[in-house]
Amino acid sequence: MLRHTVIQNVPIAHAGGVRTPAAVFNEIFTVFLGLGTLVGIVVCAYTVYNAYAYRDTGEESKADADRPELGELPTGGGGGKKLFLSFGISAIIVLSLIVWTYSTLLYIETGPDSQQVQENALEINVEGYQFGWQFEYPNGQTTSGTLRVPQNEMVMLNVTSRDVFHNFGSPELRFKTDAIPGQSTKTWFVGQQAGTYEAKCYELCGTGHSYMNATVEVMPRDDYQQWYNGSESE
């Protein structure tokens, strides 16, 4: 399925405007972090407050009439309403968060809405091995260690492995997928800023795992074109 013509002849489908996976992640993460921190603080504070408020002061209290006794059979313990109220609230928070993220999951799974952007996506085959990464471009050429992609273009990665289980991901560009021998998985991203990014292996794969990095070079279109055409004739 190599498409040799890719870059040269098709009209440019600019993906500079699409929501990148990185943007999606940052947005959701921020909301989760905000809400999570809030809920965490409230619940923990309330817990500690109760532990403090009902500390044993040695004074008698009304509730003392009904303390548990040795050898009794357990009974309900009451308080069901309150329990369900707080349970209900937490369930609503969790469920709405998840439902909200679900649409973005669909987006990440299917890619940008623009048909054109999708059709013109640059497909690159990535193969992990102990301990490095090899990239194969539509024109058949391969590079090792450095993945070169054009700026503002959707890049579709088909990731696999030649030996053991690896995982190919980039912390800045926010793509990540397992590299499984005998299987192939997909992920996509758009580099909207030219520059050099890191990619790493995220699954323990042997002694060289910690070093199994690659760089992702996001290049301005013209530079990319030049490199791409030039390398073909090599």
Place this chain on the structure above:
Amino acid sequence: MSDLPPKSSIRRWFLTTNHKDIGILYLVTALFFLVFGGLLAMLFRVELLTPAADFLGESGYNQAVSTHGLLMVFWFISPFAFGFANYIVPLQIGADDLAFPRLNALSYWLYLFSGILFGISFFQGVTFPGGWTMYAPLNTPAYMPGEALGATSVVLAMIMFVAAVTLGSVNFLTTMYRMRAEGLRMRDIPMFSLSINLTVWMMLFAFAALLAALIILSSDHIIGTNYFTYQIDGDTFATNVNNPGSSMLWAHLFWFFGHPEVYIVFFPALGVMAECFQTFTGRRLVGRKWFIISMVLVALQSFIVWMHHMFLTGINLEIKTLFMATTIGISLPFDLMVFSLIYTMIKGRVRYMTPFLFSLGALLLFILGGITGVFLGAVVLDYQFRGTYWVVAHFHYVMVAGATALFGGLYYWYPKMTGKMYNEFLGKVHFAVYFIGFNLLYFPMFIAWETPRRVFNYPVELTVWHNLSTVGAIILGGSFLIMFYNLFVSYFRGAEVGDQPWEFATSAEWAVASPPPLENFDGVPSYASGTLEFLSPSDVAKRQSGHSGAAADGGTAETSPATDGAGAEAGALATTETALATGAGTAEPTGHEHASHASFWPFMISLGGFLLFLGLSGIRTGSMLYTSLALVGGILGFGSLVGMAQEPFFAPETAIAERWPFADVEKMKLGMWTFLASDIVLFGAFIGSYAFIRFAYGWEAWHHDLIPEAHVTFPGLVNTYLLLTSSFAVVLAMVAAEKESRAGVMASLGATFALGVGFLINKGIEWQHLFHIHTEAFPEGWAITTNLASSTFYLTTGLHAAHVIIGLIIAGYMFFRSWNGAYLGDEKPIEYFGLYWHLVDIVWLFLFPLFYIL
């Protein structure tokens, strides 16, 4: 049967089958593994002071991380919880021991020896370096440095550990369903016991799946099957195809076990928290019923969330959505439980004793762990968190929160177990240092979450966070010195405590002396009147003659004579994969007055098993040493099994007990049922594995590429016939026993045996033939290592054949006993054996079409 020496004697600890002794052994051993795993963690935390492998080295780092995880998850946390379970559960439910005391001892010794085997792996060159999740194909020798014998030992140690767990699960389930005090319904048992009940249910099935994965993996290591191999020496298995299913097969098997495992780890801790909250707040658990329902839901649902560990493996959107939903769904019952604990404090008389501090701390930590788990449940976020320190931080906040509660449990029950009070001040100091150390260790991991897991060269700008973590690790580790000192010194100098050192404790363990007497209760515990009472022998006799008290959930307190099930804890047992409890052994004539509490065989069996496994770990090198170890171990283990089956051992069932819902299933049969249930999962996982890699390879191509013409249906057909007939013969034996016909019993058992042997001979001939074929496609025969199809064929049917062999050993043993007139009028042992044999038979009915026809 030998007598039980006093506690001061070393011999006692090798002989004891008493649940309290074994509980102590578990606790001490588990704490040893905590220190072992903890020191490994210290090592790699030191390594992580700088972002480079300048201390342990690359391979050393991987080994330390991997073994730390394995030791903590398997050898520390669950056994620690089961130390309490052993000690406390029988006391809480009003039983005087577990249902099968010798199996309980056997569980412990298998556990201990599995840990020793694990320890030895460090000295076999390189131990297992592939992470606690052991992803394939990195877990096979092809990708390991050297001969990988250490890694094989680890896999075998895990198998031994699983055998221990399976025996334990069978034992606890039988105990809890057959030996509860009168009037104590399942839903009434104290929260800790209840959590253990649900834990062992999960264990029974989850560990069976793990066992399948481990047996397959060890066979890949030792006899060279190819399930988890991706290629053979860089070559494909057949034209153009490797083994595309290898990685995913492991991932599915492992996580099918792995997710329930996280609750298996956490549930006992929840139980401890519930107990401590009730006692130290002086309030009954709020919404107890809903708490229990939540736990049951979680236990069930835990088996359908495993793929959330595999969101990046390319599974399709529908499945992802499903597993996202189940994952979020399973977090909701936990919300309820958390709130229930929080509300329990209201109107309480909260006393900040050490056990409560640890429980409260555990709750706070768990809240954070749970919230960060919800982050992971959102698939889009999980994509980025996968393989990073976020996951590491999350699961430490939940799992070690669990451990935190268990340390609370240690303080809580320490006075019960020793009769001495620990030093409260030191306990509080321990908690303070522990809590600070914990958060200093794990919280920075959230901040440094961009660090990939299991690397030593993290981004330099994160150094400060990693260094904080390391400092936290040292503080956390150091806090245990306080605990060990406290518990050790208090044992000698602590204040004496009475039966109930904690005000407002309710459960039955606080109604007996500290420490409790050997047989727990004077008199028979009963809740029939609504509160705990101890019945005198005459009360019991009265109750047995009258009709028994009924319980509201349809349970009846069934009465049975005290001699019921005499010596029924006969057992032929457990070697590698088949922990088989059967009544085939000694149904010793009654007449013993006293229950037995000592047996040397569990230790000997485990020692034999240990030597056998140690030998197996290196047998592929052909070394004399390893081979002879395996031989000696095998003989010792087998001999000890026979010894145990011969040994008269009396484990009486309580005269009156609450037995819902298994009032009509006697102890041995219930034990057998539960064991067979796990065996079904084992075979299910094997069959599933076969289908999985065949499907990944190409269902039709498999047949075409990998299977020789000579592999024909006929031998399988004959074997189907032989097995079916032999099952029929077992039924005849039962009938003959009922009719008290010695000749009939002997003839039928003899027929069963002969047919089984016929099955094996036929199989042997078939295999020999296939091994030695010479065809164009298979010039060197169709051996175990030849290809994927041969691997699956020989291993799966081989596992079945191993079951047949074990069955035959039992059948042979029973044949000899029937010669001496056993079983006449008492067909029960034949029935138990029959259950097993029929299952083996049924399994074949699945294997035959799968491996011969399709």
